[in-house]
Amino acid sequence: MGGELGSLVAAMLEAEPWVGSLVGIDVDPPRRRLRTAEFHLLQPSQRDRIVDVVTSFNPHVLINISVWEPDARAGLSHARQFTADATTAVVGAAAECPALEAMVVRSGIEVYGRERNAPTRPTEAAPLRPTSEYGKMLADVERQAREVGRRVGIAVGKLRLAPVLGKHVPSPLGRLLRQPVVPYSALADAPFAVVEDGDAARAFVAAAARRLDEPVNVVAPGAITALQATVRGRRIPVPVVGPEWGLTRRLSHLVGAPIPDHVIELLHRGRLADGSRAPELLGLSPRLTTPEVIDHLYTWESVVRIGKVHSPAGAARGVA
Protein backbone atom coordinates (compact mmCIF):
# COMPACT_ATOMS: atom_id res chain seq x y z
CA MET A 1 0.00 0.00 0.00
CA GLY A 2 3.03 2.28 0.26
CA GLY A 3 4.32 2.06 -3.28
CA GLU A 4 2.88 4.05 -6.16
CA LEU A 5 0.79 1.16 -7.47
CA GLY A 6 -0.26 -0.01 -4.01
CA SER A 7 -1.37 3.48 -2.97
CA LEU A 8 -3.34 3.84 -6.17
CA VAL A 9 -5.08 0.49 -5.64
CA ALA A 10 -5.88 1.42 -2.03
CA ALA A 11 -7.34 4.80 -3.06
CA MET A 12 -9.50 3.11 -5.68
CA LEU A 13 -10.62 0.41 -3.25
CA GLU A 14 -11.70 3.08 -0.76
CA ALA A 15 -14.02 4.46 -3.41
CA GLU A 16 -15.59 1.07 -4.16
CA PRO A 17 -19.08 0.55 -2.69
CA TRP A 18 -18.40 -3.13 -1.91
CA VAL A 19 -15.34 -2.40 0.25
CA GLY A 20 -16.17 -1.97 3.94
CA SER A 21 -12.84 -1.76 5.69
CA LEU A 22 -9.33 -1.85 4.32
CA VAL A 23 -5.97 -2.72 5.85
CA GLY A 24 -2.61 -2.31 4.13
CA ILE A 25 0.97 -3.32 4.79
CA ASP A 26 4.16 -1.96 3.22
CA VAL A 27 7.73 -0.92 3.93
CA ASP A 28 6.99 2.67 2.83
CA PRO A 29 4.18 4.95 4.01
CA PRO A 30 1.33 5.52 1.52
CA ARG A 31 2.04 8.05 -1.22
CA ARG A 32 -1.58 9.20 -1.36
CA ARG A 33 -4.03 10.45 1.21
CA LEU A 34 -6.10 7.49 2.31
CA ARG A 35 -9.21 8.31 4.32
CA THR A 36 -10.46 5.08 5.78
CA ALA A 37 -7.68 2.56 5.19
CA GLU A 38 -5.60 1.36 8.12
CA PHE A 39 -1.88 1.18 7.36
CA HIS A 40 0.87 -0.91 8.99
CA LEU A 41 4.51 -0.06 8.34
CA LEU A 42 6.20 -3.47 8.33
CA GLN A 43 9.29 -4.99 6.75
CA PRO A 44 8.88 -8.13 4.60
CA SER A 45 11.08 -9.98 7.10
CA GLN A 46 8.62 -9.31 9.98
CA ARG A 47 6.62 -12.39 9.15
CA ASP A 48 5.02 -12.88 12.56
CA ARG A 49 3.75 -9.30 12.62
CA ILE A 50 2.41 -9.56 9.05
CA VAL A 51 0.64 -12.83 9.84
CA ASP A 52 -0.77 -11.28 13.01
CA VAL A 53 -2.12 -8.19 11.18
CA VAL A 54 -3.67 -10.23 8.36
CA THR A 55 -5.21 -12.98 10.50
CA SER A 56 -6.62 -10.57 13.09
CA PHE A 57 -8.25 -8.51 10.31
CA ASN A 58 -9.60 -11.72 8.67
CA PRO A 59 -10.29 -10.25 5.22
CA HIS A 60 -12.69 -11.46 2.53
CA VAL A 61 -10.30 -10.48 -0.23
CA LEU A 62 -6.50 -10.25 -0.18
CA ILE A 63 -4.48 -8.40 -2.82
CA ASN A 64 -0.75 -9.12 -2.90
CA ILE A 65 1.16 -6.45 -4.83
CA SER A 66 4.35 -6.90 -2.81
CA VAL A 67 6.65 -7.67 -5.73
CA TRP A 68 10.00 -5.90 -5.98
CA GLU A 69 11.09 -5.51 -9.56
CA PRO A 70 14.91 -5.77 -9.74
CA ASP A 71 16.57 -2.36 -9.99
CA ALA A 72 13.29 -0.52 -9.48
CA ARG A 73 13.50 0.17 -5.74
CA ALA A 74 16.14 -2.42 -4.80
CA GLY A 75 18.96 -4.34 -6.47
CA LEU A 76 18.47 -7.90 -7.68
CA SER A 77 19.49 -9.77 -4.52
CA HIS A 78 17.42 -7.53 -2.22
CA ALA A 79 14.47 -7.58 -4.62
CA ARG A 80 14.56 -11.38 -4.68
CA GLN A 81 14.78 -11.57 -0.88
CA PHE A 82 12.02 -9.00 -0.21
CA THR A 83 9.66 -10.58 -2.72
CA ALA A 84 10.21 -14.08 -1.35
CA ASP A 85 9.77 -12.91 2.28
CA ALA A 86 6.66 -10.85 1.56
CA THR A 87 5.03 -13.59 -0.53
CA THR A 88 5.67 -16.24 2.10
CA ALA A 89 4.28 -14.02 4.87
CA VAL A 90 1.24 -12.61 3.06
CA VAL A 91 0.20 -15.70 1.11
CA GLY A 92 0.91 -17.88 4.13
CA ALA A 93 -1.22 -15.65 6.33
CA ALA A 94 -4.03 -15.82 3.78
CA ALA A 95 -4.27 -19.56 4.33
CA GLU A 96 -5.06 -18.90 8.02
CA CYS A 97 -8.00 -16.54 7.40
CA PRO A 98 -11.35 -18.35 7.66
CA ALA A 99 -13.33 -15.57 5.98
CA LEU A 100 -11.07 -15.34 2.93
CA GLU A 101 -12.92 -15.83 -0.37
CA ALA A 102 -10.42 -14.63 -2.91
CA MET A 103 -6.81 -13.63 -3.39
CA VAL A 104 -5.38 -11.52 -6.21
CA VAL A 105 -1.63 -11.58 -6.80
CA ARG A 106 0.59 -9.44 -8.96
CA SER A 107 2.50 -11.25 -11.66
CA GLY A 108 3.90 -10.16 -15.00
CA ILE A 109 4.21 -11.24 -18.61
CA GLU A 110 7.88 -11.92 -17.84
CA VAL A 111 6.70 -15.37 -16.62
CA TYR A 112 6.29 -16.56 -20.23
CA GLY A 113 9.98 -16.07 -20.97
CA ARG A 114 11.51 -15.13 -24.31
CA GLU A 115 13.53 -18.19 -25.28
CA ARG A 116 14.12 -18.78 -28.98
CA ASN A 117 10.92 -19.65 -30.84
CA ALA A 118 8.76 -18.70 -27.86
CA PRO A 119 5.37 -17.35 -28.99
CA THR A 120 5.43 -13.65 -29.90
CA ARG A 121 2.14 -12.86 -28.12
CA PRO A 122 1.54 -15.56 -25.50
CA THR A 123 -1.97 -16.05 -24.20
CA GLU A 124 -2.77 -17.03 -20.61
CA ALA A 125 -2.68 -20.68 -21.73
CA ALA A 126 1.00 -20.51 -22.73
CA PRO A 127 3.38 -22.51 -20.49
CA LEU A 128 5.41 -20.57 -17.93
CA ARG A 129 9.06 -20.70 -18.96
CA PRO A 130 10.68 -17.62 -17.41
CA THR A 131 14.08 -16.73 -18.83
CA SER A 132 14.91 -13.79 -16.55
CA GLU A 133 15.38 -13.46 -12.78
CA TYR A 134 12.28 -11.27 -12.48
CA GLY A 135 10.24 -13.79 -14.46
CA LYS A 136 11.36 -16.57 -12.11
CA MET A 137 10.41 -14.46 -9.07
CA LEU A 138 6.94 -13.84 -10.49
CA ALA A 139 6.45 -17.50 -11.42
CA ASP A 140 7.30 -18.38 -7.83
CA VAL A 141 4.72 -15.90 -6.50
CA GLU A 142 2.10 -17.49 -8.77
CA ARG A 143 3.08 -21.00 -7.68
CA GLN A 144 2.76 -20.19 -3.98
CA ALA A 145 -0.59 -18.46 -4.46
CA ARG A 146 -1.90 -21.36 -6.56
CA GLU A 147 -0.88 -23.90 -3.92
CA VAL A 148 -2.58 -21.96 -1.12
CA GLY A 149 -5.69 -21.50 -3.25
CA ARG A 150 -5.88 -25.23 -3.89
CA ARG A 151 -5.32 -26.13 -0.24
CA VAL A 152 -7.76 -23.64 1.24
CA GLY A 153 -10.27 -23.65 -1.62
CA ILE A 154 -10.31 -19.95 -2.49
CA ALA A 155 -10.31 -18.11 -5.82
CA VAL A 156 -6.83 -17.01 -6.88
CA GLY A 157 -6.55 -14.36 -9.58
CA LYS A 158 -3.16 -13.77 -11.14
CA LEU A 159 -2.70 -10.47 -12.93
CA ARG A 160 0.14 -10.80 -15.43
CA LEU A 161 0.99 -7.17 -15.99
CA ALA A 162 3.04 -5.81 -18.86
CA PRO A 163 5.89 -3.55 -17.58
CA VAL A 164 4.09 -0.94 -15.48
CA LEU A 165 5.01 2.61 -16.42
CA GLY A 166 3.87 5.91 -15.00
CA LYS A 167 5.32 9.29 -14.29
CA HIS A 168 6.14 8.40 -10.70
CA VAL A 169 6.40 4.62 -10.85
CA PRO A 170 9.89 3.32 -10.04
CA SER A 171 10.69 1.22 -13.10
CA PRO A 172 14.08 0.37 -14.62
CA LEU A 173 12.54 0.51 -18.11
CA GLY A 174 10.95 3.91 -17.50
CA ARG A 175 14.18 5.23 -16.02
CA LEU A 176 16.19 3.96 -19.00
CA LEU A 177 13.83 5.49 -21.55
CA ARG A 178 13.95 8.85 -19.78
CA GLN A 179 17.72 9.14 -19.99
CA PRO A 180 18.97 11.78 -22.45
CA VAL A 181 20.77 9.05 -24.43
CA VAL A 182 18.99 5.71 -24.80
CA PRO A 183 20.63 2.49 -26.06
CA TYR A 184 18.67 0.13 -28.31
CA SER A 185 19.43 -3.16 -30.01
CA ALA A 186 20.67 -2.32 -33.51
CA LEU A 187 20.00 -5.83 -34.83
CA ALA A 188 16.62 -6.55 -33.26
CA ASP A 189 14.93 -3.38 -31.91
CA ALA A 190 12.16 -5.66 -30.73
CA PRO A 191 8.61 -4.49 -29.97
CA PHE A 192 7.22 -4.44 -26.45
CA ALA A 193 3.97 -3.50 -24.75
CA VAL A 194 3.50 -1.73 -21.41
CA VAL A 195 0.61 -0.77 -19.15
CA GLU A 196 -0.06 2.48 -17.33
CA ASP A 197 -0.11 2.35 -13.51
CA GLY A 198 -3.72 3.63 -13.38
CA ASP A 199 -4.89 0.85 -15.70
CA ALA A 200 -2.97 -1.74 -13.68
CA ALA A 201 -4.61 -0.47 -10.46
CA ARG A 202 -8.09 -0.63 -12.03
CA ALA A 203 -7.36 -4.22 -13.05
CA PHE A 204 -6.55 -5.14 -9.42
CA VAL A 205 -9.77 -3.57 -8.17
CA ALA A 206 -11.84 -5.32 -10.88
CA ALA A 207 -10.15 -8.67 -10.17
CA ALA A 208 -10.91 -8.34 -6.46
CA ALA A 209 -14.52 -7.30 -7.07
CA ARG A 210 -15.12 -10.19 -9.47
CA ARG A 211 -13.24 -12.76 -7.36
CA LEU A 212 -11.09 -13.64 -10.35
CA ASP A 213 -9.96 -17.27 -10.29
CA GLU A 214 -7.50 -17.54 -13.18
CA PRO A 215 -4.57 -15.75 -14.76
CA VAL A 216 -5.16 -12.77 -17.04
CA ASN A 217 -2.77 -10.66 -19.10
CA VAL A 218 -3.13 -6.93 -18.53
CA VAL A 219 -1.49 -5.26 -21.51
CA ALA A 220 -2.12 -1.90 -23.15
CA PRO A 221 -3.09 -2.21 -26.83
CA GLY A 222 -0.41 -1.58 -29.43
CA ALA A 223 3.33 -1.95 -29.15
CA ILE A 224 6.46 0.10 -29.60
CA THR A 225 10.16 -0.47 -30.04
CA ALA A 226 12.93 1.13 -27.98
CA LEU A 227 14.02 3.25 -30.96
CA GLN A 228 10.48 4.47 -31.58
CA ALA A 229 10.01 5.26 -27.88
CA THR A 230 13.28 7.17 -27.81
CA VAL A 231 12.30 9.22 -30.85
CA ARG A 232 8.88 9.98 -29.31
CA GLY A 233 10.63 11.22 -26.18
CA ARG A 234 13.07 13.38 -28.20
CA ARG A 235 16.01 11.47 -26.72
CA ILE A 236 19.14 10.48 -28.59
CA PRO A 237 19.05 6.81 -29.65
CA VAL A 238 22.33 4.90 -29.62
CA PRO A 239 22.48 1.61 -31.57
CA VAL A 240 24.28 -1.07 -29.57
CA VAL A 241 25.46 -4.47 -30.82
CA GLY A 242 26.63 -7.61 -28.98
CA PRO A 243 29.49 -7.11 -26.50
CA GLU A 244 28.89 -3.36 -26.32
CA TRP A 245 25.88 -4.13 -24.12
CA GLY A 246 28.18 -5.04 -21.21
CA LEU A 247 29.76 -1.60 -21.33
CA THR A 248 26.36 0.06 -21.86
CA ARG A 249 24.95 -1.64 -18.75
CA ARG A 250 27.89 -0.45 -16.63
CA LEU A 251 27.70 3.11 -17.94
CA SER A 252 23.95 3.22 -17.45
CA HIS A 253 24.35 1.91 -13.89
CA LEU A 254 26.89 4.65 -13.18
CA VAL A 255 24.52 7.39 -14.34
CA GLY A 256 21.70 6.03 -12.17
CA ALA A 257 19.69 3.83 -14.50
CA PRO A 258 20.75 0.20 -14.01
CA ILE A 259 19.49 -2.20 -16.70
CA PRO A 260 18.44 -5.56 -15.19
CA ASP A 261 18.39 -8.75 -17.27
CA HIS A 262 14.64 -8.67 -17.91
CA VAL A 263 14.95 -5.20 -19.47
CA ILE A 264 17.91 -6.35 -21.59
CA GLU A 265 15.75 -9.29 -22.67
CA LEU A 266 12.90 -6.89 -23.51
CA LEU A 267 15.20 -4.75 -25.67
CA HIS A 268 16.60 -7.76 -27.55
CA ARG A 269 13.71 -10.18 -27.79
CA GLY A 270 10.68 -7.95 -27.22
CA ARG A 271 7.85 -8.47 -24.74
CA LEU A 272 4.29 -8.75 -26.00
CA ALA A 273 1.27 -10.65 -24.70
CA ASP A 274 -2.29 -11.24 -25.77
CA GLY A 275 -4.51 -9.15 -23.52
CA SER A 276 -7.77 -9.91 -25.32
CA ARG A 277 -9.29 -11.79 -22.37
CA ALA A 278 -9.09 -8.87 -19.95
CA PRO A 279 -12.41 -7.29 -21.04
CA GLU A 280 -14.19 -10.62 -20.59
CA LEU A 281 -12.59 -11.54 -17.24
CA LEU A 282 -12.22 -8.11 -15.66
CA GLY A 283 -14.90 -6.13 -17.45
CA LEU A 284 -12.39 -3.48 -18.49
CA SER A 285 -9.60 -2.88 -20.94
CA PRO A 286 -6.66 -0.49 -20.54
CA ARG A 287 -7.62 3.09 -21.39
CA LEU A 288 -4.21 4.10 -22.73
CA THR A 289 -2.42 2.43 -25.63
CA THR A 290 1.26 1.57 -25.38
CA PRO A 291 2.40 4.63 -27.43
CA GLU A 292 0.20 6.85 -25.22
CA VAL A 293 1.74 5.40 -22.05
CA ILE A 294 5.19 6.17 -23.49
CA ASP A 295 4.09 9.72 -24.34
CA HIS A 296 2.79 10.16 -20.77
CA LEU A 297 6.10 8.90 -19.44
CA TYR A 298 7.86 11.81 -21.10
CA THR A 299 5.41 14.49 -19.97
CA TRP A 300 6.91 14.77 -16.53
CA GLU A 301 5.08 16.98 -14.06
CA SER A 302 6.61 18.43 -10.92
CA VAL A 303 3.22 18.54 -9.16
CA VAL A 304 0.62 15.81 -9.49
CA ARG A 305 -2.91 16.81 -8.55
CA ILE A 306 -4.95 14.00 -7.09
CA GLY A 307 -8.70 14.26 -7.51
CA LYS A 308 -11.27 13.79 -4.79
CA VAL A 309 -11.92 10.20 -3.82
CA HIS A 310 -15.27 9.40 -2.17
CA SER A 311 -15.59 6.37 0.06
CA PRO A 312 -19.15 5.12 0.52
CA ALA A 313 -19.91 2.46 3.08
CA GLY A 314 -19.71 -1.19 1.98
CA ALA A 315 -19.62 -4.73 3.16
CA ALA A 316 -16.44 -6.61 2.30
CA ARG A 317 -13.08 -6.30 3.98
CA GLY A 318 -9.81 -6.35 2.13
CA VAL A 319 -6.08 -6.33 2.58
CA ALA A 320 -3.94 -4.58 -0.02
Added chain:
Amino acid sequence: MAQVVEFPKRAVEVLRDPMSLLPAHAVDDWGRDPQLVRAVEPLLRLRWDVSVGGVHHLPTKGGALLVCNSRRWAQHHLFAAWALGEATGRPVRFVGRPDIAPVGAFMRRVGGLLARPDEVLGALRNHQLVLLPATSTTHPRHAGDVSHQLVGAAVVAGVPVFPVATMSSTVGRVARAEVGAQVRPRHKRKGPLAEVELAEQVQHHIQRMLDGLGGTQTGVAPIDWLTEG
Protein backbone atom coordinates in the same frame (compact mmCIF):
# COMPACT_ATOMS: atom_id res chain seq x y z
CA MET B 1 8.66 51.01 -48.16
CA ALA B 2 8.92 48.64 -45.28
CA GLN B 3 9.24 44.97 -46.04
CA VAL B 4 8.02 42.26 -43.70
CA VAL B 5 10.75 39.75 -43.07
CA GLU B 6 9.43 36.35 -41.96
CA PHE B 7 11.60 34.81 -39.33
CA PRO B 8 12.34 31.16 -40.23
CA LYS B 9 10.57 29.75 -37.20
CA ARG B 10 10.53 26.14 -38.41
CA ALA B 11 14.26 26.18 -39.17
CA VAL B 12 15.03 27.53 -35.71
CA GLU B 13 12.81 24.89 -34.09
CA VAL B 14 14.60 22.15 -36.02
CA LEU B 15 17.99 23.53 -34.98
CA ARG B 16 16.87 23.63 -31.37
CA ASP B 17 15.34 20.13 -31.44
CA PRO B 18 16.70 18.06 -34.36
CA MET B 19 14.84 14.97 -33.06
CA SER B 20 11.56 16.63 -34.10
CA LEU B 21 12.48 15.81 -37.71
CA LEU B 22 11.96 12.13 -37.00
CA PRO B 23 8.30 11.04 -37.12
CA ALA B 24 6.65 9.41 -34.09
CA HIS B 25 6.05 5.81 -35.13
CA ALA B 26 4.71 2.75 -33.38
CA VAL B 27 4.17 -0.88 -34.31
CA ASP B 28 0.96 -2.91 -34.03
CA ASP B 29 0.12 -5.66 -31.53
CA TRP B 30 2.25 -8.22 -33.37
CA GLY B 31 5.18 -5.92 -34.03
CA ARG B 32 4.29 -5.10 -37.65
CA ASP B 33 5.47 -1.66 -38.62
CA PRO B 34 3.14 -0.06 -41.23
CA GLN B 35 5.64 2.74 -41.87
CA LEU B 36 8.43 0.26 -42.61
CA VAL B 37 6.11 -1.72 -44.89
CA ARG B 38 5.34 1.48 -46.79
CA ALA B 39 9.05 2.26 -46.96
CA VAL B 40 9.98 -1.11 -48.51
CA GLU B 41 7.04 -1.10 -50.95
CA PRO B 42 9.06 0.54 -53.75
CA LEU B 43 11.61 -2.27 -53.49
CA LEU B 44 8.87 -4.90 -53.65
CA ARG B 45 7.37 -3.13 -56.69
CA LEU B 46 10.77 -3.13 -58.31
CA ARG B 47 10.99 -6.89 -57.96
CA TRP B 48 7.38 -7.98 -58.52
CA ASP B 49 4.48 -6.70 -60.58
CA VAL B 50 1.69 -8.67 -58.95
CA SER B 51 -1.78 -9.09 -60.40
CA VAL B 52 -4.29 -10.14 -57.79
CA GLY B 53 -7.57 -11.96 -58.39
CA GLY B 54 -10.42 -13.37 -56.35
CA VAL B 55 -10.10 -10.86 -53.51
CA HIS B 56 -13.90 -10.68 -53.30
CA HIS B 57 -13.81 -14.14 -51.66
CA LEU B 58 -12.04 -12.77 -48.60
CA PRO B 59 -14.04 -11.43 -45.65
CA THR B 60 -13.95 -7.66 -45.13
CA LYS B 61 -13.66 -8.16 -41.38
CA GLY B 62 -12.86 -11.07 -39.10
CA GLY B 63 -10.04 -13.56 -39.26
CA ALA B 64 -9.23 -15.89 -42.13
CA LEU B 65 -6.45 -18.32 -42.97
CA LEU B 66 -5.06 -18.11 -46.49
CA VAL B 67 -2.88 -20.96 -47.72
CA CYS B 68 -0.58 -20.47 -50.71
CA ASN B 69 1.83 -22.64 -52.67
CA SER B 70 5.49 -21.80 -52.48
CA ARG B 71 8.38 -22.36 -54.87
CA ARG B 72 11.82 -22.75 -53.36
CA TRP B 73 13.72 -19.44 -53.00
CA ALA B 74 10.87 -17.55 -54.72
CA GLN B 75 9.44 -15.93 -51.55
CA HIS B 76 5.87 -16.34 -52.78
CA HIS B 77 4.45 -15.70 -49.33
CA LEU B 78 6.18 -12.30 -49.20
CA PHE B 79 4.76 -10.89 -52.41
CA ALA B 80 1.38 -12.58 -51.90
CA ALA B 81 1.00 -11.11 -48.39
CA TRP B 82 2.02 -7.66 -49.59
CA ALA B 83 -0.20 -7.72 -52.71
CA LEU B 84 -3.23 -9.13 -50.88
CA GLY B 85 -2.74 -6.58 -48.11
CA GLU B 86 -2.81 -3.79 -50.69
CA ALA B 87 -5.85 -5.25 -52.44
CA THR B 88 -7.88 -5.77 -49.27
CA GLY B 89 -6.69 -2.73 -47.34
CA ARG B 90 -6.00 -4.95 -44.33
CA PRO B 91 -2.61 -6.15 -43.10
CA VAL B 92 -1.94 -9.74 -44.18
CA ARG B 93 0.51 -11.53 -41.91
CA PHE B 94 2.59 -14.39 -43.22
CA VAL B 95 3.72 -17.47 -41.33
CA GLY B 96 7.30 -18.65 -41.32
CA ARG B 97 9.67 -16.03 -39.98
CA PRO B 98 12.84 -17.26 -38.29
CA ASP B 99 13.45 -16.22 -34.69
CA ILE B 100 17.02 -15.03 -35.21
CA ALA B 101 18.08 -11.38 -35.44
CA PRO B 102 18.39 -9.49 -37.69
CA VAL B 103 16.40 -11.45 -40.33
CA GLY B 104 13.67 -12.61 -37.94
CA ALA B 105 13.39 -9.17 -36.37
CA PHE B 106 13.04 -7.53 -39.79
CA MET B 107 10.45 -10.06 -40.93
CA ARG B 108 8.43 -9.47 -37.77
CA ARG B 109 8.42 -5.75 -38.63
CA VAL B 110 6.95 -6.49 -42.06
CA GLY B 111 4.26 -8.85 -40.71
CA GLY B 112 5.94 -12.23 -40.15
CA LEU B 113 4.69 -14.75 -37.60
CA LEU B 114 6.44 -17.81 -36.20
CA ALA B 115 5.31 -21.15 -37.64
CA ARG B 116 3.64 -22.21 -34.39
CA PRO B 117 0.00 -23.26 -34.08
CA ASP B 118 -0.51 -21.06 -30.98
CA GLU B 119 0.95 -18.04 -32.78
CA VAL B 120 -1.37 -18.55 -35.77
CA LEU B 121 -4.33 -19.24 -33.47
CA GLY B 122 -3.70 -16.00 -31.54
CA ALA B 123 -3.69 -13.94 -34.73
CA LEU B 124 -6.82 -15.62 -36.12
CA ARG B 125 -8.70 -15.17 -32.85
CA ASN B 126 -7.83 -11.49 -33.02
CA HIS B 127 -9.49 -11.20 -36.45
CA GLN B 128 -6.34 -11.09 -38.54
CA LEU B 129 -5.71 -12.31 -42.10
CA VAL B 130 -2.91 -14.87 -41.96
CA LEU B 131 -1.13 -16.31 -45.00
CA LEU B 132 0.36 -19.76 -44.55
CA PRO B 133 2.78 -21.04 -47.21
CA ALA B 134 2.66 -24.73 -48.08
CA THR B 135 5.90 -26.70 -48.10
CA SER B 136 8.06 -25.25 -50.86
CA THR B 137 8.59 -27.27 -54.02
CA THR B 138 11.02 -27.02 -56.92
CA HIS B 139 8.27 -27.12 -59.53
CA PRO B 140 6.39 -23.83 -59.95
CA ARG B 141 3.04 -25.55 -60.55
CA HIS B 142 3.12 -28.10 -57.76
CA ALA B 143 1.36 -27.41 -54.49
CA GLY B 144 3.40 -28.74 -51.59
CA ASP B 145 2.09 -30.33 -48.40
CA VAL B 146 0.02 -28.10 -46.15
CA SER B 147 0.81 -28.36 -42.42
CA HIS B 148 -2.28 -29.76 -40.72
CA GLN B 149 -1.05 -28.52 -37.32
CA LEU B 150 -1.11 -24.93 -38.57
CA VAL B 151 -4.40 -25.36 -40.45
CA GLY B 152 -5.74 -26.79 -37.17
CA ALA B 153 -5.49 -23.27 -35.72
CA ALA B 154 -8.19 -22.17 -38.18
CA VAL B 155 -10.37 -25.12 -37.15
CA VAL B 156 -9.98 -24.22 -33.46
CA ALA B 157 -10.57 -20.50 -34.10
CA GLY B 158 -13.54 -21.28 -36.35
CA VAL B 159 -12.38 -19.07 -39.21
CA PRO B 160 -12.65 -19.76 -42.95
CA VAL B 161 -9.73 -21.13 -44.98
CA PHE B 162 -8.99 -19.91 -48.51
CA PRO B 163 -6.57 -21.34 -51.08
CA VAL B 164 -4.25 -18.89 -52.82
CA ALA B 165 -2.46 -19.93 -56.02
CA THR B 166 0.72 -17.95 -56.62
CA MET B 167 3.05 -17.84 -59.59
CA SER B 168 6.06 -15.73 -60.37
CA SER B 169 8.82 -15.53 -62.89
CA THR B 170 12.36 -16.23 -61.74
CA VAL B 171 13.79 -13.55 -64.04
CA GLY B 172 10.93 -11.19 -64.79
CA ARG B 173 8.67 -9.08 -62.60
CA VAL B 174 5.43 -10.79 -63.50
CA ALA B 175 3.70 -12.44 -60.54
CA ARG B 176 0.19 -13.50 -59.76
CA ALA B 177 -1.84 -14.27 -56.63
CA GLU B 178 -5.29 -15.78 -57.16
CA VAL B 179 -7.59 -16.32 -54.18
CA GLY B 180 -10.04 -19.22 -54.46
CA ALA B 181 -13.40 -19.73 -52.81
CA GLN B 182 -13.54 -20.81 -49.17
CA VAL B 183 -12.63 -24.46 -48.64
CA ARG B 184 -15.45 -26.20 -46.80
CA PRO B 185 -14.73 -29.53 -45.14
CA ARG B 186 -16.50 -32.46 -46.83
CA HIS B 187 -17.25 -34.22 -43.55
CA LYS B 188 -18.09 -32.92 -40.10
CA ARG B 189 -15.38 -34.24 -37.82
CA LYS B 190 -15.06 -33.77 -34.08
CA GLY B 191 -11.48 -34.91 -33.67
CA PRO B 192 -8.09 -34.22 -35.28
CA LEU B 193 -9.25 -35.69 -38.60
CA ALA B 194 -10.94 -32.34 -39.26
CA GLU B 195 -7.63 -30.51 -39.63
CA VAL B 196 -5.86 -33.32 -41.52
CA GLU B 197 -8.66 -33.58 -44.08
CA LEU B 198 -8.97 -29.81 -44.37
CA ALA B 199 -5.22 -29.46 -45.03
CA GLU B 200 -5.42 -32.11 -47.78
CA GLN B 201 -8.46 -30.43 -49.30
CA VAL B 202 -6.72 -27.05 -49.35
CA GLN B 203 -3.70 -28.61 -51.09
CA HIS B 204 -5.99 -30.14 -53.75
CA HIS B 205 -7.74 -26.80 -54.27
CA ILE B 206 -4.43 -24.98 -54.75
CA GLN B 207 -3.25 -27.67 -57.17
CA ARG B 208 -6.44 -27.35 -59.21
CA MET B 209 -6.07 -23.56 -59.33
CA LEU B 210 -2.40 -23.84 -60.38
CA ASP B 211 -3.36 -26.21 -63.17
CA GLY B 212 -5.92 -23.64 -64.31
CA LEU B 213 -3.45 -20.76 -64.23
CA GLY B 214 -1.06 -22.34 -66.74
CA GLY B 215 2.71 -21.89 -66.82
CA THR B 216 4.84 -18.81 -66.38
CA GLN B 217 4.63 -16.31 -69.21
CA THR B 218 7.64 -14.07 -69.37
CA GLY B 219 7.39 -13.51 -73.13
CA VAL B 220 10.57 -15.50 -73.69
CA ALA B 221 9.65 -19.13 -74.37
CA PRO B 222 12.96 -20.79 -73.37
CA ILE B 223 12.86 -19.04 -70.03
CA ASP B 224 9.28 -20.20 -69.51
CA TRP B 225 10.41 -23.78 -70.19
CA LEU B 226 13.19 -23.37 -67.65
CA THR B 227 10.78 -22.25 -64.95
CA GLU B 228 8.70 -25.37 -65.58
CA GLY B 229 11.37 -27.12 -63.57
